[in-house]
Amino acid sequence: MVVTTCPECGGAMEPGFVADLSGDTVMPSEWIGGTPERSWFTGTRLRGKARAPLTALRCDACGFVKLYAPASAVAAHTQLAARVDQLEAELARLAERERFLMELLQRGHALPPMDAATRPDAPGDPHAVE
Secondary structure, three states: OOOOEOOOOOOEEEEEOOEEEEOOEEEEOEEEOOOOOEEOOOEEOOOOOOEEEOEEEEEOOOOOEEEEOOHHHHHHHHHHHHHHHHHHHHHHHHHHHHHHHHHHHHOOOOOOOOOOOOOOOOOOOOOOOO
16 A cells, blocks of 8 residues: 555655666666675676566655555566566577577488477467468
């Protein structure tokens, strides 16, 4: 439940956001679940962590700031991250198949015929091109 009156002084809370400044880009800050882990590439590891945009409320009277990370946003991000993981696994599987088939071609072998089960656009494939 979002507070509309200041818990410190009873003043009105004004919605806003905390800016995340990165170079020339300004984005709203996010809540990241867990403790920070170093990443060689990005500075802090985010992959696999729950995330949600922060909602900020500031008291007009005393300046008190309260931050929220809506549970619905955390759940939506978790579902999206799971789908990204599925797609990356599928991409890795297809890349391995391509590597194998290219190796066969380089060795002078004929490619095996594709049956309905091994075709990339097999019926029932959710990624099939119509």
